[in-house]
Amino acid sequence: MSSSYWHPFADMAAVVAGGELVLERGDGCSVWDVDGKRYLDATASLWYCNVGWGRSEIGDAAAAQMARLPTYSNFGDIVMPVTLELAERVADLAPVPGSKVFLTSGGSDSIDTATKMARRYWQLLDEPDRTILVRREKAYHGMHTAGTSLAGIPANAAGHGALIQDVIEVPWDDPDSLRAAIEDVGAERVAAFFCEPVIGAGGVFPPPDGYLEAVRAVCRDTGVLFVADEVITGFGRCGDWFVSTRFRLEPDIVTCAKGITSGYLPLGAVLASPRVAEPFWADGGGMWRHGYTYSGHAAVAAVALVNIDILEREELPGRAKAMEGSFLDALKSLADHDLVEDVRGGLGLLAAIQLRTDLVDADPAIGARVGAATRGAGVLVRPLVGGALAVSPPLTIQDSEIEELVAGLRTGLDAVA
Numbered sequence: 167m168s169s170s171y172w173h174p175f176a177d178m179a180a181v182v183a184g185g186e187l188v189l190e191r192g193d194g195c196s197v198w199d200v201d202g203k204r205y206l207d208a209t210a211s212l213w214y215c216n217v218g219w220g221r222s223e224i225g226d227a228a229a230a231q232m233a234r235l236p237t238y239s240n241f242g243d244i245v246m247p248v249t250l251e252l253a254e255r256v257a258d259l260a261p262v263p264g265s266k267v268f269l270t271s272g273g274s275d276s277i278d279t280a281t282k283m284a285r286r287y288w289q290l291l292d293e294p295d296r297t298i299l300v301r302r303e304k305a306y307h308g309m310h311t312a313g314t315s316l317a318g319i320p321a322n323a324a325g326h327g328a329l330i331q332d333v334i335e336v337p338w339d340d341p342d343s344l345r346a347a348i349e350d351v352g353a354e355r356v357a358a359f360f361c362e363p364v365i366g367a368g369g370v371f372p373p374p375d376g377y378l379e380a381v382r383a384v385c386r387d388t389g390v391l392f393v394a395d396e397v398i399t400g401f402g403r404c405g406d407w408f409v410s411t412r413f414r415l416e417p418d419i420v421t422c423a424k425g426i427t428s429g430y431l432p433l434g435a436v437l438a439s440p441r442v443a444e445p446f447w448a449d450g451g452g453m454w455r456h457g458y459t460y461s462g463h464a465a466v467a468a469v470a471l472v473n474i475d476i477l478e479r480e481e482l483p484g485r486a487k488a489m490e491g492s493f494l495d496a497l498k499s500l501a502d503h504d505l506v507e508d509v510r511g512g513l514g515l516l517a518a519i520q521l522r523t524d525l526v527d528a529d530p531a532i533g534a535r536v537g538a539a540t541r542g543a544g545v546l547v548r549p550l551v552g553g554a555l556a557v558s559p560p561l562t563i564q565d566s567e568i569e570e571l572v573a574g575l576r577t578g579l580d581a582v583a
């Protein structure tokens with residue numbers, strides 16, 4: 167039966183031909199489809215379910231807030247106690263003390279907000295020519311118009327006509343190129359550099375040694391705002407609350423989403439450091455005509471608070487750090503496979519199995535086929551551009567489940583070899 171549901175990021179003809187995977191239940195690191203088949207969720211859905219499935223206390227908090235007051239518009243001066251509490255809580259965790267918290271409905275909203283915040287910041291500082299946004303090769307910053315314009319994965323930007331102007335791209339791994347690019351156009355024209363501390367959808371590329379510190383220094387030297395896109399890496403995934411905290415990057419702006427609620431309800435946040443927030447909050451800053459209907463949604467805030475409680479109580483960011491070595495070692499046991507070129511990871515529970523690039527060049531669909539075969543073996547992994555298979559389980563994953571993950575991947579690889 168064909169359904170009316172139009173899937174995101176999908177070739178609908180292929181979905182109609184191949185059928186859908188209809189999931190109905192989750193618990194811990196497992197999810198079940200409507201036929202009762204269990205899968206190991208090795209990706210925490212789309213990199214977000216950091217606390218794992220089945221946390222009824224999160225649902226209870228949402229239900230209680232919905233019974234009291236689901237939400238109310240936060241435009242202007244209105245707010246709910248639970249939203250204020252969340253902002254304080256997130257500000258306390260922010261990589262830069264004294265940050266202000268602008269809430270959104272997800273990661274793409276956060277990126278859109280960050281681009282506008284960066285450009286308006288320079289307007290307020292009387293440097294209106296600072297409009298250029300710098301992206302990295304391989305970057306993924308969501309799919310709103312701003313994020314699409316910042317896409318370093320060419321296929322993600324293609325086919326939509328003119329996007330945001332004044333965007334330049336630099337190699338993903340070379341701080342000197344960033345400095346040269348900024349000098350080339352003139353620092354006085356550059357608003358912000360967008361940086362995923364670990365490149366996610368572009369293939370899971372951890373930063374080369376010293377890279378993050380070096381690009382941070384380039385931004386400091388040139389005045390360019392450093393925006394850390396921690397939509398995937400924030401809230402524990404990479405072994406601290408933020409990679410920016412782990413590497414002491416002190417970003418001017420941090421974008422986050424996903425792990426802030428573990429996806430139990432949609433939420434994003436933009437953390438503006440005091441440098442950036444100050445001119446907006448100062449007398450004369452004026453109204454910033456930006457915000458979303460569901461910015462600060464109360465039931466979502468209640469969910470985020472309980473999710474953060476769980477991350478704290480179970481010390482899940484620290485757990486991700488403690489397990490990062492053994493997790494990567496377990497995945498590296500697949501490096502001997504004929505289809506595998508490399509296993510990337512090492513920062514928390516975020517990794518990718520890179521298939522051999524000669525095979526990927528010859529057959530770009532090979533990653534999808536390994537992913538499908540791995541799913542057949544009961545393990546959900548995520549094929550990415552370039553033939554990498556992403557692995558980012560809930561931070562609660564047990565050793566026995568890591569063994570199951572590796573075995574499922576080997577079965578998937580064998581099936582395609």
Ligand SMILES: Cc1ncc(COP(=O)(O)O)c(C=O)c1O
Nearest residue numbers: 272273274306307308366395397
């Ligand atoms: C680094 C990064 N930024 C932004 C986004 C966009 O987030 P969302 O899909 O919640 O809009 C994503 C989504 O995967 C992401 O990985």
